[in-house]
Amino acid sequence: METVKRPRRVAVIGVGILGASVGWNLSRRGVQVVFIDAGRPGEGVTDWSFSWVNASNKTALKSYFDLNVAGMAAHRELARAIGPDSWWYPSGHLRWADDRAAETKLLETASLLTSWDYRVEVLTGAEVRRLEPALQLPDRVPVAFCADEAWVHGRHLVERLVGQAVAAGAEHRFGTAVRGIGTDADRRIRTVALSDGSVLDVDAVVNAAGPSASEVARFVARDLPMRREPGVVTRIGCTRVPVRRAMHAPHIEIRPHGDAEVVLHSREVDGLIDALIDTEADPPELAQRLHEAACHVVPELRDARIAQTRVVQRPIPADGFPSVGEVPSVPGYYEAVSHSGITLGPVIGRLLASEILSGTRDAMLADFRPERFPSGNGWPSPPR
Ligand SMILES: Cc1cc2nc3c(=O)[nH]c(=O)nc-3n(C[C@H](O)[C@H](O)[C@H](O)COP(=O)(O)OP(=O)(O)OC[C@H]3O[C@@H](n4cnc5c(N)ncnc54)[C@H](O)[C@@H]3O)c2cc1C
Structure with a gap:
């Protein structure tokens, strides 16, 4: 041998x-x-990065889903090994939709995840407001809550x-x-x-x-x-961070980032990058679109200011x-x-x-x- x-x-x-x-x-x-x-x-x-630790968005290939589940477990082990402070935020993830097709897909994915022994609960908008009082969402909208997911300060x-x-x-x-x-x-x-x-x-x-x-x-x-798949991420500064966990709301992804900032990202806005800017340039228009979308979900973000924005390439084989x-x-x-x-x-x-x-x-x-x-x-x- x-x-x-x-x-x-x-x-x-x-x-x-x-x-x-x-x-x-x-x-x-x-x-x-x-x-x-x-x-x-x-x-x-x-x-x-949006920096969401998850496997719920990785259902296209079972072996890839399994690797991501192992990734979530590895984060928990790492937090025990090196200490969780300042980087590990295991507060779960929320997702809801504002159109019938996306809502159907969300519920189908929740069933699939449950059949793969992945923890997902379908809550109502009213229940979610008890977890996240600053959110504006309909009382009866179904919201997928994955309690084992997290975000990380990379x-x-x-x-x-x-x-x-x-x-x-x-x-x-x-x-x-x-x-x-x-x-x-x-x-x-x-x-x-x-x-x-x-x-x-x-x-x-x-x-x-x-x-x-x-x-x-x-x-x-x-x-x-x-x-080649660029993404745009904006950090906005606020006196009080109004959300406690990462979420995919309609048209916008939102998560906390420390004590005084919120991170915003949207696949829809990523799709505009090539049309609107040279990726080397300052992308204020994209940042404004992200901020605008976030204010529909968290109205108190209207007083927040855009702090920093970057366009970055995803490292994707x-x-x-x-x-x-x-x-x-x-x-x-x-x-x-x-x-x-x-x-x-x-x-x-x-x-x-x-x-x-x-x-x-x-x-x-x-x-x-x-x-x-x-x-x-x-x-x-x-x-x-
Ligand atoms: C908009 C967006 C949202 C995302 N959201 C998520 C998410 O929610 N969840 C998730 O899991 N992932 C997400 N990702 C993906 C995730 O952020 C990346 O997969 C991850 O950060 C990649 O890390 P890395 O160490 O490979 O790359 P990097 O962090 O880019 O590190 C690579 C390093 O290599 C260095 N380097 C490059 N060339 C050389 C050289 N020749 N010599 C020396 N050094 C060199 C660079 O300086 C850099 O520091 C997202 C990505 C983007 C863009």
Whole structure:
């Protein structure tokens, strides 16, 4: 039987929630980790996410739903391991609709989730107002309440994970981009070249570069096809945060963000990005649309002011599912690239660290392997 060589030094390229989770898991199991980020840890998409930890929105593929359920459990374990304060908000999630078709779909999804042993309760609008007194919604509208769901302050979580790993001996190079990855004659990973001119000796790399993951993959001549799917997120400042949990109301998603801000997002407004702005530009018109939609649901937000808005790219492999694990043709090169990365970061971090250390591929990731995108051959149909 072939023995797996435990890597001595692993470069984690990109320190958002995915890189931080993999690096933290490796570090606590005795691996020398080097965190590398072109910017600051946690300040990429992870800081500009709706950040809802859930599996109720992941019902299209059962194995993906199961992975997200494991992601929710991994967050609860992580909160026990590192402490929940300042990043973990397990207050549940509300969803309701304002048209018949969407309401029918919501009730069908609630039945499906119940049949998969997922905790979902259908409340009335009047009952929900006892939980969230600031909401304006019809008394009899059905509202799906998923009590086990949560939201996460992604940047705070990343800072906590990196801080613990560094205290345990991990190295870091922040404000420094990876410019190249060196391999030997057998295509084994040997070095990482940085924008400051330094070259690090490593025997494995984890590509956790989020929306830039396909650029990093090209350093090992790998074609990782990704979708272009931008999203716009606005933070509005208010003297009193009027909502207690994450919610999908008609036309707007709302959640608290600390003691003085609310985060707003809407798939409908995302759909306007290309038409309204160059994604590099300040998007005030999109922010105003989000604010306007939020005021229909939470009237007291009318006095709030728009604080910050960003347009960011979702890190989505071309078939919509994560790419996690070693690329067999490049030993020592691993990917951790995923949408829903807030939900999935801790579970992907744990599973990938185990794979790097033991060589054992977890069955839970079987549908999400990098080799379903063979280099140079385009990409095949979505996983089973
Ligand atoms: C609008 C929107 C809403 C979302 N809502 C949710 C949600 O409700 N729930 C959910 O689970 N997920 C959600 N997501 C997805 C989730 O936010 C992402 O999947 C997750 O944050 C990705 O984390 P990451 O660590 O892969 O990427 P990032 O946080 O972007 O981290 C990647 C890091 O790589 C660095 N980097 C890039 N290139 C290089 C290089 N060459 N060298 C060094 N460093 C490099 C960057 O500086 C960055 O810090 C949402 C995303 C968007 C855009």
